[in-house]
Amino acid sequence: MPMLRKFKEFVIEKLILLCGIASVIFVALIFVFLLKEGLSVFKFVRIGEFLAGRSWYPISEPAQLGILPLILGSLWVTFGAAVISVPIGLGCAVYIAEIAPGRTKEVLKGGIELLAAIPSVVLGFIGMVTLVPLVKNVFHLSTGLTGLSGSIILAFMAMPTIVSIAEDALYAVPKSYKEGAFALGATHWQTIWRVLLPAASSGIVAAVMLGIGRVIGETMAVMMITGNSAVIPRGLLEPLRTLTATIAAEMGEAVVGSEHYFALFAIGIILFIISFAINVTADLFLHKHK
Amino acid sequence: MAGILVALLMLILGTNDALAGSKISALQIKGSDTMVNLGQAWAERYMEEHPDAFIAVTGGGSGTGMASLISGTCDIAMSSRNIKQKEIDQANAKGRSPVEVKVALDGIAVVVHPKNAVGKLTLDQLADIFSGRIANWKQVGGADAKIVILSREVNSGTHVYFKEHVLRKNDPGLKTEFAPNALMLSSSQAIADEVAGNPSAIGYYGMGYISPRQKVIAVAKDEKSEYIEPTIDNVVKNLYPISRPLYFYFNNECQGLAKEFIDFALSPEGQAIVKETDFVPIK
Numbered sequence: 001m002p003m004l005r006k007f008k009e010f011v012i013e014k015l016i017l018l019c020g021i022a023s024v025i026f027v028a029l030i031f032v033f034l035l036k037e038g039l040s041v042f043k044f045v046r047i048g049e050f051l052a053g054r055s056w057y058p059i060s061e062p063a064q065l066g067i068l069p070l071i072l073g074s075l076w077v078t079f080g081a082a083v084i085s086v087p088i089g090l091g092c093a094v095y096i097a098e099i100a101p102g103r104t105k106e107v108l109k110g111g112i113e114l115l116a117a118i119p120s121v122v123l124g125f126i127g128m129v130t131l132v133p134l135v136k137n138v139f140h141l142s143t144g145l146t147g148l149s150g151s152i153i154l155a156f157m158a159m160p161t162i163v164s165i166a167e168d169a170l171y172a173v174p175k176s177y178k179e180g181a182f183a184l185g186a187t188h189w190q191t192i193w194r195v196l197l198p199a200a201s202s203g204i205v206a207a208v209m210l211g212i213g214r215v216i217g218e219t220m221a222v223m224m225i226t227g228n229s230a231v232i233p234r235g236l237l238e239p240l241r242t243l244t245a246t247i248a249a250e251m252g253e254a255v256v257g258s259e260h261y262f263a264l265f266a267i268g269i270i271l272f273i274i275s276f277a278i279n280v281t282a283d284l285f286l287h288k289h290k
Numbered sequence: 291m292a293g294i295l296v297a298l299l300m301l302i303l304g305t306n307d308a309l310a311g312s313k314i315s316a317l318q319i320k321g322s323d324t325m326v327n328l329g330q331a332w333a334e335r336y337m338e339e340h341p342d343a344f345i346a347v348t349g350g351g352s353g354t355g356m357a358s359l360i361s362g363t364c365d366i367a368m369s370s371r372n373i374k375q376k377e378i379d380q381a382n383a384k385g386r387s388p389v390e391v392k393v394a395l396d397g398i399a400v401v402v403h404p405k406n407a408v409g410k411l412t413l414d415q416l417a418d419i420f421s422g423r424i425a426n427w428k429q430v431g432g433a434d435a436k437i438v439i440l441s442r443e444v445n446s447g448t449h450v451y452f453k454e455h456v457l458r459k460n461d462p463g464l465k466t467e468f469a470p471n472a473l474m475l476s477s478s479q480a481i482a483d484e485v486a487g488n489p490s491a492i493g494y495y496g497m498g499y500i501s502p503r504q505k506v507i508a509v510a511k512d513e514k515s516e517y518i519e520p521t522i523d524n525v526v527k528n529l530y531p532i533s534r535p536l537y538f539y540f541n542n543e544c545q546g547l548a549k550e551f552i553d554f555a556l557s558p559e560g561q562a563i564v565k566e567t568d569f570v571p572i573k
Binding site: 055057058059060069128133136142143145223224227228229230231238239241249250251252254255256257258 | 350351353354356357360361374376377380435436438443444445450465467470471472473474475476480483484487488490491
């Protein structure tokens with residue numbers, strides 16, 4: 001019997017090990033596959049032309065594969081979303097963690113979780129019907145399908161991440177800090193602004209970074225409401241096209257093995273690198289004090 | 291450890307084989323989003339009449355259909371464009387040679403907001419508008435407003451057709467492109483909605499989408515020709531200048547159900563369904 005028990009233990013241990021390393025194996029496999037498919041594009045176009053080219057006409061003969069407008073499109077939308085979601089998200093986190101009374105706190109946290117649960121295609125759809133006409137009328141534009149519409153919807157998506165992580169960071173600040181500040185005669189606001197926020201700063205930076213990571217990888221909603229024109233955007237009140245929307249919109253039709261197909265995988269590599277960098281930065285900040 | 295992995299893999303692959311084996315009397319049809327409704331209508335009617343047959347129709351775009359046909363995961367590819375040389379080469383490399391059948395016609399309607407004063411344009415004017423050389427409605431007799439160009443995404447057969455036949459006027463030497471600031475929308479319905487809500491927009495879609503919420507532009511080959519509206523009659527008589535064939539592609543070795551289904555699509559009954567789904571019969 002002890003033999004059997006030992007064997008059982010062994011099998012279960014190994015199975016759990018397999019589950020544990022599965023995600024790492026998958027990430028590695030995905031990256032290898034992306035590299036293998038994506039690097040082939042550089043047989044057709046030089047890396048400088050690919051990254052700095054201003055025209056994206058992937059199905060023309062010869063194809064023009066410049067992704068600068070797409071990179072800038074992604075950056076503009078992300079920047080806009082960050083400008084909107086970071087102050088609101090941090091304000092919300094401070095309110096929940098420090099000010100809100102018990103009951104309100106529970107309701108607010110439930111609301112934030114609900115916001116995170118809304119599928120992005122639904123947010124995109126709502127944005128298309130309500131936000132796009134609003135943006136068009138408020139700014140007197142010829143169309144409301146602009147980067148700004150995308151930024152606003154993406155801000156909604158980044159907020160839950162920012163709020164919940166920033167809130168955790170605020171809770172993690174030792175109580176003695178706050179008590180010390182009060183004992184020195186600081187007001188509640190002075191305590192929050194001068195003591196709690198600086199003490200939680202690494203967690204807050206991580207919250208912002210993870211929120212941005214969520215935004216830059218988002219696809220469906222931006223594809224529906226940013227207009228998708230591959231021009232170099234000069235601001236948020238113009239239509240623009242993001243990296244993610246380009247892959248989603250074009251993969252279905254790309255001829256397998258064509259330069260277009262490889263270019264889409266190369267865009268995937270770039271997205272992978274960007275989100276990897278963001279996550280690593282967030283991780284560094286999260287573990288700074290540990 | 292490795293043994294478990296291999297066993298798992300074999301299990302997964304084994305079940306797959308078993309599944310594939312049970313699909314002998316099933317037909318997989320894949321491709322053009324434009325043609326999904328049509329293919330679905332054909333499949334439903336055919337299955338009503340032949341209860342033992344099973345036909346699955348899925349969209350994804352003409353290129354998706356071609357890719358599946360080449361890799362052997364579908365029996366018939368629906369396409370709103372001709373097969374490309376690259377795709378023929380790939381199929382040949384796998385020992386397949388795709389065969390083309392024309393199954394229906396589709397007129398592409400150019401539409402504007404109902405309040406737009408412009409009601410007719412020539413092909414040259416359309417090319418200039420969609421490539422960005424004409425940027426204001428007053429240049430073609432409308433109000434003083436910037437033209438908002440709406441196009442389908444590049445994964446759409448309609449996009450490719452419009453570029454090759456309107457922007458480049460069937461001339462492979464021309465390198466005209468859609469204006470870079472054209473809005474790329476992911477569906478015909480999105481174009482219909484945006485045109486209905488934007489007085490300075492212009493867009494195009496398959497004539498099945500025409501509704502009173504948009505105004506249809508009458509198109510002429512050149513200034514001296516008559517301006518023609520996209521109606522079924524005009525497309526059948528080949529008067530309307532922006533109409534295209536819709537195709538089925540199948541591999542030469544395919545027989546049985548696939549062949550019967552194609553024969554059904556081309557029969558008078560099948561062509562009646564074409565008309566019911568707002569496309570144009572070939573006969």
